Amino acid sequence: MNLLNKIGLNNLKQTFQLLLPYLLKHRAAYAGLLFTMTARILLTIAFASFYGRMTDTATHGNLNGLTQLTVMGVGLLLVMITINYLDTFFECAAIYGVKRDLKVALFRQTLLLRADTMAAIRSGDLISRFDNDMNQIEQMLGSRLVDLIRLPLVYLCVFTFLFHINPVLSLISWAIAPAAIGGSALFGFLMRRNSRQINDLAGENTQIVSETLQGFSVVRSFVLERSFFRSYSKQNRRLYRLEMKNANLRGLYNSAGQVAVSATFLASLCLGAYFVSNNQMSVGALVTFITLVNQLVFPLMNAAGNWAAFQKASGSIERIQYVLNLPIESGDLPDPVIPVVKQQFVPLSVEFDAVSFYYKPGKPVLSHFTLSVPAGKKTAIVGFSGAGKTTLFSLLMNFYHPQSGFIRINGRPLNDIPLAELRGRIAHVPQDPTLFNGTIRENLLLGRERDGHEIEYATRSAMIHDFICSLPDGYDTPIGERGIILSGGQKQRLAIARAMLKDAPILLLDEATSALDGETEHKVKSTIDRLMVGRTTLVIAHRLSTIRNADKIVVMENGKIVQEGTHSTLMAEPGLYRRLYQSDFVREKKSQALI
């Protein structure tokens, strides 16, 4: 077992287990490669035999024979051109077909990953699996894979053919075999050790670049350029050292291979010349022999090169398999469009029943949290930062599962509701809305169909229509990666318009207007108030003046409800709400005075 691990045979098994379904799917391309492989072996022997016959015919002065052989040579060349073309074609079809399917499977898995798993993975490392690891795997998908069969077959065919010409000479290759095989195994083992470290480092490398790009303004404002540069350079120096170790190994191995090839060639030539001078062999037979003798050494040497590529790829396969084995939230991609008939939805109630939840054991976020949100009513949640307010939304959208207790929608436990149906019935405006690299229209609709009037109604209500019209291409203006051309407030207004267009019966607003100035917030708030009519709404707000008219206000502290009531009842009693409201009021007054 240990030995199998050391020489990497276990990796090979694992590699094939993952790749087999993909290889089978592209079996036509691999069958084509097997065909061209066989044809190329036969062509190699045919060419060597052709050179020998040409030499013997020439030494016998047989002009007729030479003409026939020339025609045969041209024929062989034409066949070779065709086979080479087919070989390249089948190889590309096999490599790119399998690589495409593997990438798509990895992306699908990424889309299905559970929220807790996703939070634990570093995005750069995940991206490098799509990039660096896929490239490593690509190295072994085409002819290298077919070489697993081709190299032993070449050896066997050429050996049989040469044995037929001269048994003693052909046995020369046996002298080299143990050294070639032993050296190859050692080479593969050393390469594997390095390659795994290289792949991990490449992942960390992508992580630094991706973090730099994502947090570019923080890097600038905290003057972190030098420190990011230092860690990136340090990693690259380590990567370089490992790559050079690999290069050293490859260099040593190639030189040893050259020595083996040349030694075999020289030994065959000298011994063959001796046989020719003793009339035990014709000159043509010697030419055929020395043309082919390399084919006895190169399969042994190439096997090692392939072994190294397999070892490198198996490290990458391991990294991809790791992601493919991570827990997912559902077996299939959910259907994007839920057939909710517009404006005809029934308001839905939401209930948290003794819900306890933690992200990490020992650090409870919610403890026996019980809250009933009546259908079509507005409930506001307030509390200190970190009290667990956003977590309630994550649980309601079933991103995470509570460790105990139940969440129900209209009396139906959340786990009984298909994910697509559940999320189709919720419109969520998060604290920091995500926008995609596309046009404003694409970001508003996100795959839904809405006519121009509906879009305009939503954007006018969210006070963003005039701004959109002022852009050069209006609704078709590209907003750049993560909406880079928009201000925080504009992003929030787009997100509110997007939620309006989703037209779902449950509305979750997580500080949806925090980035707006007082005046715009006031105007957008009246829109949100209209949007909330008939919908069950949960609002998280830090500015308490915005939730005064809520049907119910829930005050949270350390994952528990400490107060519950309307604004006036809560203001009438001493407690956290009144303290929060008063300090909020003072803060707002101060900021108004400053303006």
Ligand SMILES: Nc1ncnc2c1ncn2[C@@H]1O[C@H](COP(=O)(O)OP(=O)(O)OP(=O)(O)O)[C@@H](O)[C@H]1O
């Ligand atoms: N993905 C996560 N993994 C681990 N801990 C988390 C995760 N998300 C949140 N937490 C922790 O859970 C607690 C509650 O976080 P939550 O975001 O629900 O608070 P909040 O009341 O919404 O805060 P804020 O008002 O600042 O947004 C915090 O202590 C936070 O550190």
